[in-house]
Amino acid sequence: MENNHNKQRVDKLIDGFRLIDDTFMNVVFQGNLKAVELILSIILAKQGIVVERLAVQKTMINPETGGKDIAFDIYARDNSGKRYDIEMQRSGGILVLKKRGRYYSAALDHVMLKEGEDYRDMKDSYVIMFMEEDYLKGSRPIYAFERMDILTGKRFDDGNHIIYVNCAYEDSSTEIGRLVHDLLCREASEMYYDELKKSVAYYKHDERGRTEMCKEVEEYAKDYAKEYRKQAEEAKExxxxxxxxxxxxxxxxxxxxxxxxxxxxxxxxxxxxxxxxxxxxxxxxxxxxx
The missing domain is CATH 1.10.10 (Arc Repressor Mutant, subunit A)
Structure with missing residues (x-):
């Protein structure tokens, strides 16, 4: 009876998952080069991006004692050497978004060069944060930021880019509008882009895919419980x-x-x-x- 109840709870969770949800995102985008290329081509309005390396929840260790480590939701490198970090930010508010964007951008640049390489060898880096709400309050689909000379307004062109995507934007006549719709959509049949639709359908409706997803949810629940106990013990201490x-x-x-x-x-x-x-x-x- 207990196992059946747990299965029902897991099934309900999977049915409700969206691509903007961490647990589902981790599974769907792992190794899914075409899906990541789709996102980058739409957000950057640039066709022909070829992703050569992709990692989900790529952890970056802060070497400072007690330093804050980070995990990129989706880390990618294309065939020209550009680096990308795609983040799904469901909450936090504008100040957190700004500071997190800065911190993640610095971490992305930090791993760009190897020992002995020249700074001129650095490629462009992009931190792309999908916001479930329009925290920047401009009613725009995309907010793009780069460094500039504040006196002249001239772009600094150092290759650093931080982009915020407003997932509250609704306009299915545009590519970005269809993309954010798909990221928030719970049902594959209602999605626009095949690169996303096929994976969502597999993990929600294919027997093998759903079994994989169930295992992922169960592992997540175990990890969450372990982390919760750890935090509770630390709080008590x-x-x-x-x-x-x-x-x-x-x-x-x-x-x-x-x-x-x-x-x-x-x-x-x-x-x-x-x-x-x-x-x-x-x-x-x-x-x-x-």
């Missing part, structure tokens, strides 16, 4: 540390007031006011300080 720090602060205050020959009742009144303690809590702290 941090809470304990903060509680200890708070306790130490109050007891140090009691010691200092005693050294100043302050009466016990005055000390109790002081820590109740400053640290928002009840009389019972204040008495307990005072008793702990010998």
């Amino acid at each position: 941090n809470e304990a540390k903060m509680k200890q720090k708070f306790d130490d602060m109050i007891m140090n205050a009691v010691k200092k007031k005693r050294n100043l020959k302050m009466a016990e009742e005055e000390i109790k009144s002081f820590i109740m006011d400053v640290y928002d303690l009840s009389e019972k809590e204040a008495d307990a702290y005072i008793k702990r300080v010998q």
Whole structure:
């Protein structure tokens, strides 16, 4: 009975998946060069892009101690050496989008050159973020940013590009409108582009594809549960540390007031006011300080 219930839940999840959802995106775009080439050709308005290397959830390790690592949703390199990072950003707001775009762009450039190569060998890099909402509030399908001279408005042309795609844009008469429709679509039969439609149909309706997708969802659920437990343990540990720090602060205050020959009742009144303690809590702290 439990297994049947779990299967129903997984089936419901798969039926509801869209390409903008991480779990589904990871499976559909893995090794799917044609789908990525389609996205790049539409967003960059450039035909003939040939992707030679593709990786989903490509992790970049920050060498700094305690540094923040990142994972590119879809990392691609074309036959001219240009690098691309395609991100599906469902939430976060405009400030997060701007800062994340900057951080990911820096990481994308960081792996561009090998030891001994000249900076002039750097190729263009593109961070393309699909936003589920129009966070930039311009009612445009695409927002493209490059460096420029702020006094003259002249483009700097250093090859760095950050592009935000508004998935709230609705206009099926345009390529970009049809693309964002497909990224948000749950049913393959309602999609426009074959490069996306075929893969979605395979993982949702073909028996073999759906079995693969079920396994992926189950693995994701296990990983999520593991990460949730880890975060819960860290939160509990941090809470304990903060509680200890708070306790130490109050007891140090009691010691200092005693050294100043302050009466016990005055000390109790002081820590109740400053640290928002009840009389019972204040008495307990005072008793702990010998």
